[in-house]
Amino acid sequence: MFITVGLFCFLIVIMPILVLVAQSAHLSAYVEAFGRAEDSLLRSMAYAAAGASLLVLLGFFSGYLIHTRALPFWRGVDSITIFLFALPGTVIGIGLISLWNRPWTNFIYATPAIIILGYLARYTALTSRITVSALGLIPPSMEEAAQIAGAGWPRRMAIIVAPMTKTGLALGWLVGYIFCLRDMGITMMVYPPGHDTLPVRIFTLMANGSPELIAALCVLMISATLLPLTAGGIIFSLRGNH
Amino acid sequence: MNIIEFENVTKHYSGQTALHDFSLAVAEGERIVILGPSGCGKTTVLRLLAGFIPPDSGAIKIAGETVAADGRTLKEPERRNLGMVFQDLALWPHLTVKGNLEFGLKARGVPKAERENRICTILGLVQMEEYAGVRPANLSGGQQQRVALARALVLNPRALLMDEPLSSLDLELNIRLRKEILELHNNIGFTLLYVTHDHDEAFDIGTRIVIMKDGNIDMAGSVEESREYFERTGPNLC
Numbered sequence: 001m002f003i004t005v006g007l008f009c010f011l012i013v014i015m016p017i018l019v020l021v022a023q024s025a026h027l028s029a030y031v032e033a034f035g036r037a038e039d040s041l042l043r044s045m046a047y048a049a050a051g052a053s054l055l056v057l058l059g060f061f062s063g064y065l066i067h068t069r070a071l072p073f074w075r076g077v078d079s080i081t082i083f084l085f086a087l088p089g090t091v092i093g094i095g096l097i098s099l100w101n102r103p104w105t106n107f108i109y110a111t112p113a114i115i116i117l118g119y120l121a122r123y124t125a126l127t128s129r130i131t132v133s134a135l136g137l138i139p140p141s142m143e144e145a146a147q148i149a150g151a152g153w154p155r156r157m158a159i160i161v162a163p164m165t166k167t168g169l170a171l172g173w174l175v176g177y178i179f180c181l182r183d184m185g186i187t188m189m190v191y192p193p194g195h196d197t198l199p200v201r202i203f204t205l206m207a208n209g210s211p212e213l214i215a216a217l218c219v220l221m222i223s224a225t226l227l228p229l230t231a232g233g234i235i236f237s238l239r240g241n242h
Numbered sequence: 243m244n245i246i247e248f249e250n251v252t253k254h255y256s257g258q259t260a261l262h263d264f265s266l267a268v269a270e271g272e273r274i275v276i277l278g279p280s281g282c283g284k285t286t287v288l289r290l291l292a293g294f295i296p297p298d299s300g301a302i303k304i305a306g307e308t309v310a311a312d313g314r315t316l317k318e319p320e321r322r323n324l325g326m327v328f329q330d331l332a333l334w335p336h337l338t339v340k341g342n343l344e345f346g347l348k349a350r351g352v353p354k355a356e357r358e359n360r361i362c363t364i365l366g367l368v369q370m371e372e373y374a375g376v377r378p379a380n381l382s383g384g385q386q387q388r389v390a391l392a393r394a395l396v397l398n399p400r401a402l403l404m405d406e407p408l409s410s411l412d413l414e415l416n417i418r419l420r421k422e423i424l425e426l427h428n429n430i431g432f433t434l435l436y437v438t439h440d441h442d443e444a445f446d447i448g449t450r451i452v453i454m455k456d457g458n459i460d461m462a463g464s465v466e467e468s469r470e471y472f473e474r475t476g477p478n479l480c
Contacts, residue, residue: 141332147319148292148326149346149397159345163336 017222023215033216036209040201044181045224047112047197051119052176056169058120059127059176060162066128067135078128085125089185092122096190110192118186123179127172134168135161174232178225198224244306245270245401245433246291251300253286260286262457264300268401273427273434275448277441277468283457284437285329288403291435292326293319305400320349325394325432326403329410331386333378339365339389340374346397364396367426384415391426401433408443420446441472 024030034041065071066078084092096118100109108114138161146160162169184199191200202217209217246268253261261283268274276284289295290302293315301311304324309317334342340361347357365371368388378386387407394402404423408416420443427434436447444451451468453461461471 139330139332141328141330142334144292144294144319145326145328145332145334145393146345146349147294148322148324149349149393150320150323151345151349152320155349160334164334 020215020218024212024219026212029212029216032213033220036205036213037198037201037217037220040196040198041220041224043195044198047115048177048181051116051123051180052173054116054120055123055127055176055180056173058124059172060131060169062124062128063131063135064157064161067132081125081128084121085123087122089118089122089183090189092118093186093189096121096186112192112195114190114192115187115195118190119180119183122183122186123176126175126179130168130172130175131165134165138164170232174228177228181225243270244268245304246435247303248287249301249303251290251297251302253290253295253298259457261290264458266452266459266462268433268435270433271431273436273447273449274452275436275438275444275450276452276454277438277444278454279439282454284454285405288326288405288435288437292324292403293317293322323397323400324403325397325399325401327390327394327405327407329406331390331407333386333390333393335378338375338377339370342378342389342393343396346393350397360396364392367429368392368422383411384419387411387419388422391423395426395430395432399432401435404434404436406438409438409440416443423447445469
């Protein structure tokens with residue numbers, strides 16, 4: 001039974017990746033890949049890191065609101081974030097274009113800020129929900145103790161609540177990074193000229209690029225995804241050893 | 243002078259009455275113990291006074307100032323200058339003992355030199371000077387209790403609220419810490435509102451015992467009067 005499941009997983013998950021690695025197993029493929037998409041790769045990672053950081057911040061506040069039910073519209077915030085996550089990226093992209101494609105909002109629409117806004121619109125549900133779970137692990141008395149000690153809300157969040165949820169926030173950042181990095185629906189719709197990301201570049205190069213080049217770009221994409229996951233894993237295991 | 247006053251306070255949770263027309267006045271320096279079984283409303287009294295929940299009706303006054311009335315919080319918990327020791331102690335695990343004590347002082351804008359002085363003094367009083375740099379997880383249960391007490395008292399609160407703080411300790415440690423609380427009270431002279439369901443703990447700590455039943459005061463009086471009450475009624479309240 002376990003062997004069958006293992007073989008099935010190998011076939012559908014590992015094999016496609018191995019095929020890409022095998023197809024790109026020439027130095028020339030990677031030289032060409034870097035030559036043609038180095039800027040897209042770096043942009044992808046930078047936008048994903050910026051998007052993940054802002055997603056953690058926004059998710060923390062919306063997650064706190066949902067967890068504590070501090071304001072009457074908490075349920076609305078929860079529903080909207082989940083609804084936006086469920087929508088196709090292209091729909092959100094068209095919505096963003098309709099809203100921001102105006103002469104006086106070019107400082108948003110003609111810059112990478114529009115891509116980051118798209119990430120925030122679509123993926124806040126992820127970091128928000130992760131924050132809700134992380135906050136659920138902290139007894140309410142922790143924040144109440146800070147409150148009765150004389151601390152206002154910003155100080156309570158900065159010194160007590162956020163540090164106590166740091167593992168959840170780090171996890172949220174990783175999840176946010178991965179989702180931003182792999183996003184194509186929104187990015188394809190809204191990216192300004194000269195600001196495409198690696199998934200978009202792979203998609204456009206597929207039409208006339210060689211299979212070796214495309215495979216090498218895919219391996220670079222996998223590496224960019226694994227990079228923070230590996231770093232996070234090392235940090236967590238080092239902390240565990242301490 | 244009354245430092246705390248509850249005037250006809252009523253509180254409901256999801257349709258259930260937690261407190262009904264509750265009135266109580268606490269004089270400065272008094273040690274009040276609120277005694278009663280689970281669900282009788284004693285923790286609600288502390289949470290209302292701390293400001294974590296507003297009363298549905300009635301008023302709460304601290305040092306003559308109305309801090310909550312008729313469903314409205316007029317003064318937030320952070321501005322009431324109260325100290326509280328929680329049932330689970332709520333020590334912040336990522337901060338050291340000193341960090342736990344310093345947090346409230348910083349929040350209240352106490353200058354560094356005075357902070358150091360007050361922390362040193364209170365840690366001396368609870369015999370925890372050498373643990374200033376230690377995190378709560380590395381302390382014993384009794385030491386954690388002392389830190390929680392020190393954290394509340396270092397702020398010189400108008401009153402100290404304690405919500406069943408010794409309930410999780412073994413009897414020997416429980417009795418020892420009762421004595422330490424009384425010694426601290428003699429040294430510092432704070433007003434104490436102490437919630438428990440344990441009769442012996444109540445009689446050891448209180449100068450006045452408030453016995454609660456079904457969200458209201460069933461009897462309030464001296465330790466002797468409380469003993470007589472229990473002899474008359476038996477130990478079970480609900």
